[in-house]
Amino acid sequence: MQLVILGGGESGTGAALLAKQKGIEVFVSDIGIIKGDYKHLLKTYAIPFEEGHHTIEKIKRADKVVKSPGIPDEAAIIQQLHACRIPIIDEITFAAPYAKGSIIAITGSNGKSTTAHLIYHLLHTAGYHVALAGNMGYSFAKCLTKGSYDYYVLELSSFQLESVKNFKPNIACLLNITPDHLNRYNYSIETYAKAKLNILRNMTPLDHFIYNKADPIIAAYLQPENILPKLHPIDPCSIWNNDGLCQCNVHGTSFSIGREQIALPGRHNAYNAMVAITAAALAGVAPRTISAALPKFHGLSHRLEWCGAPQGINCYNDSKSTNVASTRAALLSFNQPIIWIAGGVDKGNDYSLLLPILQERVKAIICLGKDNRTIIKAFGLIELPIQETDNLDKAIHMALSIASPREIILLSPACASFDLFKNFEDRGNQFKKKINKLTQQ
Known part of the structure; x- marks a missing residue:
């Protein structure tokens, strides 16, 4: 059997390694550039691959195609394969x-x-x-x-x-x-x-x-x-x-x-x-x-993770919260007044779900992002101090200048991170590092 894997990330490379282990002839095709670690694995196990393009003639010769989860069904390559009646499955299947x-x-x-x-x-x-x-x-x-x-x-x-x-x-x-x-x-x-x-x-x-x-x-x-x-x-x-x-x-x-x-x-x-x-x-x-x-069991990084208390103010890294529901749960986790650091790449959020909680629990909002207009518009009518910045250092110092001892600074963005950071982990790690440095001063 000839198997083609679309996508050379964690899912696609994993599927390719499993196929190789089971004696299946396999080829990996990624329209983007495959990351170094995954490329090294493919080379180590002598799995042929291409990157930066799809060679459709070669892919069409496959008996079956495994599609990485990040590729939607609407993608052009998927539609072409459907037209050729080539079976397409996912990595889990x-x-x-x-x-x-x-x-x-x-x-x-x-x-x-x-x-x-x-x-x-x-x-x-x-x-x-x-x-x-x-x-x-x-x-x-x-x-x-x-x-x-x-x-x-x-x-x-x-x-x-x-x-x-x-x-x-x-x-x-x-x-x-x-x-x-x-x-x-x-x-x-x-x-x-x-x-x-x-x-x-x-x-x-x-x-x-x-x-x-x-x-x-x-x-x-x-x-x-x-x-x-x-x-x-x-x-x-x-x-x-x-x-x-x-x-x-x-x-x-x-x-x-x-x-x-x-x-x-x-x-x-x-x-x-x-x-x-x-x-x-x-x-x-x-x-x-x-x-x-x-x-x-004390939880995972970037999920309501306590990361220090500079000036007696408890700081929590909840960078994984990239939607309103997750941030709502984080805000409901504290009884103390919260200085909330929010923002990033808006995902079409309905921020109105947060209004009652903000009025009850939040002392101030710090908007951290390149474009904060959506959040400021959503919360501009309630009587809360709102500041904005595109710099994490400034956001932290703004929050510390507002907070009192035993209050909470909460990074729970309700947005994606890609405007200022590589990903939510990078955003959370930078926040933790800065808070840790301030705690040690």
């Missing part, structure tokens, strides 16, 4: 038949990485041979080249799920659905939701589906009567009882989790933790192991 262990898949607009890492932490602590892959770190395909595992914990985006065919998780988690990446889906929330719900496509009555019972978009598009796996709905608004305990009942085993056992700040993270606890319990992790492991 290509990789799935080679996975011999059980799969726990996590999707949602927000909270995927935290939940996936916590599930991995709980299973790893229990002594399971477990891998973490998907939309972060190793691609699923590359992970499979490293060996076999008892469990694969996969974070999956809507891009990865929208065209899966034979992929079937044993445990699926759908955290939430809020408007995001709608430019990919013709600004249709229904199309975006259906991509997320594709995680259920091949599940059976022996499998398990954990989902957000209170999410209105999930409720609008989910039809429980047509779902085969066992349902495990969780309501984020009613996790704790009056004693600060959550009563868990999984596989007939009942146990309780105390609020103080969860080291992650914010109500949204309490919900993420309950999804992870449920998934781990369904995978057979003992309640005593879950209880012992939970307090040792």
Whole structure:
């Protein structure tokens, strides 16, 4: 079989490495420039590739094409291949038949990485041979080249799920659905939701589906009567009882989790933790192991990450929050007055969802971006101080000049980072470095 991989990033290179390992003739084509690390891997394993263009005549000779998730179906190369009736699959579909262990898949607009890492932490602590892959770190395909595992914990985006065919998780988690990446889906929330719900496509009555019972978009598009796996709905608004305990009942085993056992700040993270606890319990992790492991998980970089307290002012890096829903959850995580650093590349956000929270919790807004007009227009009518800059140093000093001891400076942009930074990690790392330097003065 001749296989062509479109895209030479993490997903495409992973698929190429897996194909090579399985004895499949493979060729990689990327219309852009392939990054050095991936190019080195392709050369090391003698995988032929091209970059900067697609040689359509060569690609058309493929028996099957694997498309990287970043390539939309509307791309010209995809339309040409459809016209030639060449089968096109995604990396997840290509990789799935080679996975011999059980799969726990996590999707949602927000909270995927935290939940996936916590599930991995709980299973790893229990002594399971477990891998973490998907939309972060190793691609699923590359992970499979490293060996076999008892469990694969996969974070999956809507891009990865929208065209899966034979992929079937044993445990699926759908955290939430809020408007995001709608430019990919013709600004249709229904199309975006259906991509997320594709995680259920091949599940059976022996499998398990954990989902957000209170999410209105999930409720609008989910039809429980047509779902085969066992349902495990969780309501984020009613996790704790009056004693600060959550009563868990999984596989007939009942146990309780105390609020103080969860080291992650914010109500949204309490919900993420309950999804992870449920998934781990369904995978057979003992309640005593879950209880012992939970307090040792302190979250991920760039997700409500405490990074110092210069002048007695607590500073949090939440650079991963690139949409309104994620930033809303961050703002709701604190009772102290917040100086909010926001802005970047606007993604068509509806900032009106934040207005009640801003009036209740935010002391001032610092707009950090090349073009701050959208945010300033959205919040200009409320009586809050608003300053703007395109320089991170200035934004931090503005915030420190406004904040008082024990108040909060929160970098939670609600926007993409590409106007001033390489990516959200670069934005968050620069913020942490500057705060750390100020803390040490």
